[in-house]
Amino acid sequence: xxxxxxxxxxxxxxxxxxxxxxxxxxxxxxxxxxxxxxxxxxxxxxxxxxxxxxxxxxxxxxxxxxxxxxxxxxxxxxxxxxxxxxxxxxxxxxxxxxxxxxxxxxxxxxxxxxxxxxxxxxxxxxxxxxxxxxxxxxxxxxxxxxxxxxxxxxxxxxxxxxxx
Amino acid sequence: xxxxxxxxxxxxxxxxxxxxxxxxxxxxxxxxxxxxxxxxxxxxxxxxxxxxxxxxxxxxxxxxxxxxxxxxxxxxxxxxxxxxxxxxxxxxxxxxxxx
Numbered sequence: 646x647x648x649x650x651x652x653x654x655x656x657x658x659x660x661x662x663x664x665x666x667x668x669x670x671x672x673x674x675x676x677x678x679x680x681x682x683x684x685x686x687x688x689x690x691x692x693x694x695x696x697x698x699x700x701x702x703x704x705x706x707x708x709x710x711x712x713x714x715x716x717x718x719x720x721x722x723x724x725x726x727x728x729x730x731x732x733x734x735x736x737x738x739x740x741x742x743x744x745x746x747x748x749x750x751x752x753x754x755x756x757x758x759x760x761x762x763x764x765x766x767x768x769x770x771x772x773x774x775x776x777x778x779x780x781x782x783x784x785x786x787x788x789x790x791x792x793x794x795x796x797x798x799x800x801x802x803x804x805x806x807x808x809x
Numbered sequence: 810x811x812x813x814x815x816x817x818x819x820x821x822x823x824x825x826x827x828x829x830x831x832x833x834x835x836x837x838x839x840x841x842x843x844x845x846x847x848x849x850x851x852x853x854x855x856x857x858x859x860x861x862x863x864x865x866x867x868x869x870x871x872x873x874x875x876x877x878x879x880x881x882x883x884x885x886x887x888x889x890x891x892x893x894x895x896x897x898x899x900x901x902x903x904x905x906x907x908x
Contacts, residue, residue, distance in 0.1 A: 653810045668829030694859040711881050718885040722892045740831035748824040755816050761860050762811035774864040797879035804886035
């Protein structure tokens with residue numbers, strides 16, 4: 646077994662295990678911490694796919710930013726009602742059935758398609774290629790993204806403003 | 810590892826996220842499920858991009874991550890707003906539009 650296979654299986658176990666803990670846990674706060682582990686595991690998968698820059702972005706924005714914001718929101722809302730948020734599940738069997746049916750359909754599609762087994766070694770710096778592509782081919786979506794982030798910032802602060 | 814292994818892993822994570830979205834009562838819990846699903850799609854994009862030697866998929870992943878961050882901040886602002894007006898975070902209680 647090569648190192649890549651070992652790393653892939655280890656990361657898969659971490660990712661699937663923590664994802665299950667996110668959806669099955671009884672404590673909302675713990676679920677968020679498990680989500681942080683799942684997102685870090687995904688960063689590991691990105692590293693395995695030679696996307697070092699995306700792994701960095703994933704850890705900075707997702708595991709750093711999103712998890713902090715969600716924890717902050719839980720703390721604020723729990724303060725508002727003064728008790729711990731309930732974090733129960735319902736329709737467990739129906740939900741599991743739908744998820745399994747979806748998974749079967751996708752796996753069927755994957756197994757019936759001819760997919761490359763080996764990847765071509767990357768030539769040059771992928772981070773440099775991402776940067777170049779972002780500022781040439783995808784410059785319009787890139788600028789639109791800046792507007793979107795501004796709109797989200799304004800909208801979120803408008804929603805969360807103190808009551809008059 | 811072939812492309813198939815990465816796609817299978819992403820499908821499993823997506824199905825787990827779907828299960829979470831459908832079974833959670835709490836709106837924050839549903840949001841966590843959506844995060845898992847978006848994450849699985851990002852794995853797919855990066856895997857396809859790497860195996861087809863086309864950097865566009867990675868740029869798209871970068872955009873997807875940024876949009877997700879905006880979505881989470883707005884979603885949580887809505888949750889806090891609902892808490893102020895209705896004192897609840899359960900999706901079943903948010904039924905103003907019900908006739």
